[in-house]
Amino acid sequence: MGQVFPGFRVEICTKLVSACCQTEPESGSTLFSQARFVEAIVQTMGNSCCSIELRSETSRSSVFGVETVQSYGRRSIALAPFGLYAHPSGGGDLDTAVRDIIRQLKTYSTMTFQWNVRFDHASLAQALVRRGLPFSRPVTHVLPLDRDYETSFAKFNSTTRNLVRRVKREGIVVRSTRHGDDVKAYYEVHTKLASEKGNYRFLYPKAMFDELVKLDKDVVFVVAEVQEKIASGAWFFRDGDTFLYWHAATDRKYSRQSPSYANRGLCHSDGA
Numbered sequence: 001m002g003q004v005f006p007g008f009r010v011e012i013c014t015k016l017v018s019a020c021c022q023t024e025p026e027s028g029s030t031l032f033s034q035a036r037f038v039e040a041i042v043q044t045m046g047n048s049c050c051s052i053e054l055r056s057e058t059s060r061s062s063v064f065g066v067e068t069v070q071s072y073g074r075r076s077i078a079l080a081p082f083g084l085y086a087h088p089s090g091g092g093d094l095d096t097a098v099r100d101i102i103r104q105l106k107t108y109s110t111m112t113f114q115w116n117v118r119f120d121h122a123s124l125a126q127a128l129v130r131r132g133l134p135f136s137r138p139v140t141h142v143l144p145l146d147r148d149y150e151t152s153f154a155k156f157n158s159t160t161r162n163l164v165r166r167v168k169r170e171g172i173v174v175r176s177t178r179h180g181d182d183v184k185a186y187y188e189v190h191t192k193l194a195s196e197k198g199n200y201r202f203l204y205p206k207a208m209f210d211e212l213v214k215l216d217k218d219v220v221f222v223v224a225e226v227q228e229k230i231a232s233g234a235w236f237f238r239d240g241d242t243f244l245y246w247h248a249a250t251d252r253k254y255s256r257q258s259p260s261y262a263n264r265g266l267c268h269s270d271g272a
Helices: 017-022 035-042 094-105 122-130 149-153 158-169 180-197 206-212 252-257 260-271
Strands: 002-005 010-013 049-056 061-069 075-079 110-116 141-144 173-176 219-226 229-239 242-250
Touching: 035 049, 035 061, 035 206, 049 094, 061 094, 094 122, 158 260, 180 206, 180 219, 180 229, 180 242, 229 252, 229 260, 242 252
Parallel strands: 002 110, 010 141, 075 110
Antiparallel strands: 010 242, 049 061, 061 075, 173 219, 219 229, 229 242
């Protein structure tokens, strides 16, 4: 019934990978399993979704997730929306917290549940495996940013480095923003691209981006402008020691200028 998915995401880690995997915080709650993030998502998803808090009173831990109600009162639960990562908050015993939370998930009314684990939360993954849940191990791409920007930039392949330099020469303006008009312009680029590609099964509602941009300490929204028009944009999440690349779109009209590489250059610098 339950599945543990480590998840497929591009992440930028501000520590060395070896260090990340060895230093899991005692209260390692992820951004995505906290109330403020989950509430920002569910309030834009309609009446079929609601937030849910699962608590372990014994270990004084909790985790928030998204509950989707199906027919006949059955439900599906994602601990953290959209395949993002979940980790119980609090400093209690992790095995106890996992046991208590899984017990609440394994009920008659629960059709499925999904729990994705961040790449450096090995202890949590092991605790879930000990509960006998099936799991898979997709690849997580991690770019260490333990040194200055130029050192990290030198690790990119030559094509990427040349494109980042070119957007600077061509005068593309890239900036971080929280303005509603910029979110609106980005969403128009996103929907236009989806229409042109014709293979998007689902589009996030604009209201979701409006809510996410309010999480100013957790969310970084970047746009690249060509002749004062937004040509590309990207969304990043701050989660502990990681900087996660979540969503992006580029207007194909500006493909020659490669504005998306301007976004990458700025956010790699910001993540460092």
